[in-house]
Amino acid sequence: MASNNAESQSVVVVGAGIGGLTTAALLAQQGYQVKVYEQATMVGGCASTFRRRGFIFDVGATQVAGLEPGGIHHRIFRQLQVDLPEATLCDPACAVFLPGEKQPINVWHNPDQWQRERERQFPGSGRFWQLLQTLFQISWRFQARDPVLPPRNAWDLGQLLQALRPDTLLTAPFVTLTVGDTLRLLGLGADRRLKTFLDLQLKLYSQVGADETALLYAATALSVSQAPQGLWHLQGSMQTLGDRLVEALKHYGGEVFCGQRVEQIHCDQGQVQGVTVRDVKSGEVRREQAQQVVANLTVQNLLKAVDQPLPGYHQRVTNLPPSSGAFVIYLGVREDAIPPDCAPHLQFLYNGSGPIGENNSLFVSVSKPGDGRAPKNCRTVIASSFTDVAPWWDASPEEYQARKQSYTQTAIAKLGEYFNLNESTIVHQESATPRTFARYTAREQGIVGGVGQRRFTFGPFGFAPRTPIRNLWLVGDSVHPGEGTAGVSYSALTIARQICASGATNF
Ligand SMILES: Cc1cc2nc3c(=O)[nH]c(=O)nc-3n(C[C@H](O)[C@H](O)[C@H](O)COP(=O)(O)OP(=O)(O)OC[C@H]3O[C@@H](n4cnc5c(N)ncnc54)[C@H](O)[C@@H]3O)c2cc1C
Secondary structure (H helix, E strand, C coil), X not given: CCCHHHHCCEEEEECCEHHHHHHHHHHHHCCCEEEEEECCCCCEXXXXXXXXXXXXXXXXXXXXXXXXXXXXXXXXXXXXXCCCCCEEECCCCEEEECCCCCCCEEECCCHHHHHHHHHHHCCCCHHHHHHHHHHHHHHHHHHHCCCCCCCCCHHHHHHHHHHCCHHHHCCHHHCCCEHHXXXXXXXXXXXXXXXXXXXXXXXXXXXXXCCCEEHHHHHHHCXXXXXXXXXXXXXXXXHHHHHHHHHHHHHCCCEEEECEEEEEEEEECCEEEEEEEEECCCCCEEEEECCEEEECCCHHHHXXXXXXXXXXXXXXXXXXXXXXXXXXXEEEEEHHHCCCCCCCEEEEECCCCCCCCCCCEEEEEECCCCCCCCCCCEEEEEEEEEEECHHHHHCCHHHHHHHHHHHHHHHHHHHCCCCCCCCCCEEEEEEECHHHHHHXXXXXXXXXXXXXXXCCCCHHHCCCCECCCECEEECCCCCCCCCHHHHHHHHHHHHHHHHHHHCCCCC
């Protein structure tokens, strides 16, 4: 039940990504007057879609964690009393092809099957996986008790302390270890094949390889695809996730306005005051007062949006290692382009240092027959790779086009080693670069995925939802990176609880 206090409080949410929409819907349900401003023409951000010639392409996110009972999306949809999107389990979650290998390493959903696969693929690595499993189970139970990390005031600290149990403390000695350190400590430092596999999988989630990824973070990233958790493929498209959240938001009286860019977040004496919004089409500008502002932005964008210097915060952001962007190729293909028994998600690492992203790998998502993404007898194939953003921005217009074309051709040639790609099987093709992501999602320089999960930037050392400005909140993958839409939903739930606690609303 909402209190009168909530009903009189206005909240502006800047951005209708999954983080912004989830916070907005949860607060609207509690009686807050919520308005969401989204600069794009549709909601969803990196988890939205676009249509071409009868195909529906997922822009960025293609698979979802946290839809199983107890998972974060499941919990939030139940809380909002909205139907869960229809989804099928990804099994294997991923088929990983190492350089020159024709048979993949299949990351199975069934834990026993995955253990047998690991024993066959990486003999002698059992102790490493056992340690990961133990750390994951402790961390997962801790996460399920909704800790606030990192804490910024007494209430946050109280939430953190109530989530701690004696077993949580067992993870303390591992807090500053990386995956690379652990491999060496367990005598597995020389196992190149295991290291290559871990580098490849970790890069997908943490943005960095095994030598830099925090062990505690890796334990979660490498375990969420097994039962009782899992990765899911949404029926229809990724857009369903955002659309269902909008449905909930409106049901509870909230509003979402697309084509409205928030140009500035106003503060006075350390307290948020409101925002300036520009109608993208008409150019009309107006100012909107709000008691709470939730920024579904990258931390880099947040700094630019606030009309007050934040020296300490600024210093922290400037000291972050460079963030990655993405190069993505979207293919609409005929059915005969897809090999039989093709897994829904595949990862390829290629020999050499060819020009596809930083580590010459591709993560590929293939639509399923009848999943709503492709016309009859056709499928979508979406392949992505992390890439440094700077060369895409430093290039002249001609260099940019040449670079984009070169990436596209290389990606098609590489994909053609597995898929049957030629003029008659490819119906539609287009690519996105960091510049494309910057244009459509307004993310600074088109950086994606949030802050890398290194040992001194993950979880307890990351950015907090509370910013240095009172009642200005940061939601999204700068706060909870590396777990995609599930991660940003955790950050949304935390902020909704923090705002309700400060307004003494029951949650
Ligand atoms: C290529 C790629 C593949 C990925 N694959 C997966 C995957 O398979 N599974 C997974 O879970 N995750 C995946 N992710 C990550 C996932 O998509 C993101 O972590 C998540 O969607 C981020 O959500 P968000 O709410 O933090 O931010 P965003 O999605 O960036 O949303 C922010 C929103 O704010 C809007 N906005 C920005 N500035 C303004 C402004 N000034 N005024 C108004 N509106 C503004 C933007 O237009 C956007 O809609 C992938 C990402 C990419 C790029």
